[in-house]
Amino acid sequence: MGSTYVVRGIGVSPGRVVGPAVRLPDAVAEPPAGRRLPPGSDTDAAAERVAASAAAVRDELDAAAQAAEGDSAALLHATAAMAADPSLVADAQQRVRDEHLVPERAVWEAADAVAAELQLLGGYMAERVRDVTDVRDRLVAHLTGLQAPGVPVRPYPYVLVAPDLAPALTATLDPQRVLAVVTAAGGPTSHTAILARSRGIPAVVAAAGALDLAEGTQLLVDGAAGTVVPDPTDDAVRRVRARGAAPRTFDGDGRTADDHRVELLANVGDPADAQAAADAGAQGVGLFRTEFAFLDRTQAPDVDEQTAAYGRVLAAFAGRKVVVRTLDAGADKPLPFLHAAPEANPALGVRGLRVAQERPDVLEDQLTAIARAAAEHPGTTTWVMAPMVATVDETEAFVAACARHGLPTAGIMVEIPSAALMAGPLLAHAHFASIGTNDLTQYTMAADRLLGAVAGLSDAWQPAVLRLVEATALGGAAQARPVGVCGEAAADPALAVVLVGLGVTSLSMTPRALPDVAAVLAATDLATCRVLARRAADAASAADARAAVRAGLPVLDELGL
Structure with missing residues (x-):
């Protein structure tokens, strides 16, 4: 027996796949407000840690960009530049020196200040808030010795389920590991959609109910129809896998069935x-x-x-x-x-x-x-x-x-x-x-x-x-x-x-x-x-x-x- 329940969203990258649901890890926790350096600490050295972490995160993203192509590479480079943004780094360092905040708290507050300014501008600039928070989380993780936020590692291919995906994260998805992407937010022309298409990963966005899908649930994702079926029937799984066995190619001649050239x-x-x-x-x-x-x-x-x-x-x-x-x-x-x-x-x-x-x-x-x-x-x-x-x-x-x-x-x-x-x-x-x-x-x-x-x-x-x-x-x-x-x-x-x-x-x-x-x-x-x-x-x-x-x-x- 299979499930009759269907999660519906907007199909933004075509393809049908079946795989277990894997949830994107929770975001990096906010460092406690007002957390300060111990008395007598070297604030200059603590401030320098902010710059060093920013440079390290920038280098990591740039390295990932070198291995990516096209839009993926451009977005990774752009996020890398944001990680080393002089104004963000300078603001965080000033908070360390003037307020004696620990570096991770200083970064958090400096990034939130940038995000607030972008939110007030609205439009595309408001959409960049997600990129700022992605950079913020990477810097805080680096400063606190935690694993950087990113794609889960599993010994098997899976369907990634998330509230939404930052461009820098989507750009690094490996189609051999991530069979499909399902997000609760996003739209047909969001960065998630564009990058999923460019990488050939089926994707459904704006899927209400996506976050109710339990880890490990077998999902049949249809990236064209915009549907996600939990626990599909064995017959549906066989059909999907049979169709995916022989990838199509293009012979370089676009035409309709009656030879109208396109x-x-x-x-x-x-x-x-x-x-x-x-x-x-x-x-x-x-x-x-x-x-x-x-x-x-x-x-x-x-x-x-x-x-x-x-x-x-x-x-x-x-x-x-x-x-x-x-x-x-x-x-x-x-x-x-x-x-x-x-x-x-x-x-x-x-x-x-x-x-x-x-x-x-x-x-x-x-x-x-x-x-x-x-x-x-x-x-x-x-x-x-x-x-x-x-x-x-x-x-x-x-x-x-x-x-x-x-x-x-x-x-x-x-x-x-x-x-x-x-x-x-x-x-x-x-x-x-x-x-x-x-x-x-x-x-x-x-x-x-x-x-x-x-x-x-x-x-x-x-x-x-x-x-x-x-x-x-x-x-x-x-x-x-x-x-x-x-x-x-x-x-x-x-x-x-x-x-x-x-x-x-x-x-x-x-x-x-x-x-x-x-x-x-x-x-x-x-x-x-x-x-x-x-x-x-x-x-x-x-x-x-x-x-x-x-x-x-x-x-x-x-x-x-």
């Missing part, structure tokens, strides 16, 4: 990702994020450094297409040398292409570097696109800037409802559009895409979002311009069918998702894609849209998706 491309976060994406069969790069070259910098990299970095990605895709996105700074990617003062609402502030209005030199240098890299790799087709485009004037100015640099194929990201609604006029000037479904969902639903409290709204299956995708595709068709999707929605095999049915011509995703998306498209003809797209766009809710499409795609169950 480009299946890869999202690439830095040069280290490029070769793996090429080896996975990606038909090109639909989103090359260039932020990696600017992170943790006190000033922008020069043209030569950028040219070399971009060239490594172009070299890996000789004979194929690479779409380079210009710097998307701001909001969840603040850069100190570009944003001197914090914004009250960074998601609605100076980000993406808007940065060029204040710092045109940054965009000019970047376009120069992209053009030089393209000239050095003529075998690669190089396209360029700008993020956060809202108006026709912005589009015209960006296309003209690209033309001045000898970059003839210039496009735009569609992340703002205004861009979707004005797709026709915008694409009268731009040569292509790529829809960033993460931000388009955020701005359409007025729901912070990193805030777990509104995770139910932050879902690309929302019919309003799908209708904006359709409007963009219609605008592209009217101008005979291609329209792709490079947001996380493209990695969902069921949603990929809908996007194609709405008129999208290419899908760009984490390379791990390519085989599953290709397999579902290859089993579905274009007419079915269109019928299911209509059902989804006309549904009353995201849940209804998802359910209607999955009911019309029996191949998902056949493939274990």
Whole structure:
């Protein structure tokens, strides 16, 4: 007999697995308030321990980042930088010297002060509170000789169950040890979701009842449907394990069952990702994020450094297409040398292409570097696109800037409802559009895409979002311009069918998702894609849209998706 009880959440990384539940260890305990050094203690030496611990934690995270790739590596490096943040360390040291607090208590209070400031700022900055507390716990553990908070060690693979996961922790998950992730908090575009997808780990977030699952309970996790079944039947377990025995591959030819071509491309976060994406069969790069070259910098990299970095990605895709996105700074990617003062609402502030209005030199240098890299790799087709485009004037100015640099194929990201609604006029000037479904969902639903409290709204299956995708595709068709999707929605095999049915011509995703998306498209003809797209766009809710499409795609169950 198996359980009929089902824990439901939001499926954010597809795949079906079975394994025992293992709970994330409790957080590091707060050191007692007011705990002070013994009289006569050397406060300078105690303060130095804070700096030494910060350096050690930074080095540990940097070492983990060296072994990671792409988004995982970038997030680990960012957390490492936070661990050694001079202001945090200095504040903690001052508390040791002035108040004679023990180092671990000083760190705790200094970190809480930083977290409180971030919480007041709201938006993305408030979401960084989790990162600060992660660093705080690591420092306190190091100072007190405790094991650093992290992934449980077991002699067998398991399903990790947690309230939520810090990015630095998610980035270190080993798919051979952690079969799946189930969290009570989080949303479809949270760091947990994005990193789980990039590592190929099935994941369900915002799962009410997840924390009631007892340690050791056998769980069947469906990362696409968003369900967790405790104590599944023996037959269900056999089916899941049989389907997982032969991993799928992608032959490099995206198409529907009736041979309608759909480009299946890869999202690439830095040069280290490029070769793996090429080896996975990606038909090109639909989103090359260039932020990696600017992170943790006190000033922008020069043209030569950028040219070399971009060239490594172009070299890996000789004979194929690479779409380079210009710097998307701001909001969840603040850069100190570009944003001197914090914004009250960074998601609605100076980000993406808007940065060029204040710092045109940054965009000019970047376009120069992209053009030089393209000239050095003529075998690669190089396209360029700008993020956060809202108006026709912005589009015209960006296309003209690209033309001045000898970059003839210039496009735009569609992340703002205004861009979707004005797709026709915008694409009268731009040569292509790529829809960033993460931000388009955020701005359409007025729901912070990193805030777990509104995770139910932050879902690309929302019919309003799908209708904006359709409007963009219609605008592209009217101008005979291609329209792709490079947001996380493209990695969902069921949603990929809908996007194609709405008129999208290419899908760009984490390379791990390519085989599953290709397999579902290859089993579905274009007419079915269109019928299911209509059902989804006309549904009353995201849940209804998802359910209607999955009911019309029996191949998902056949493939274990």
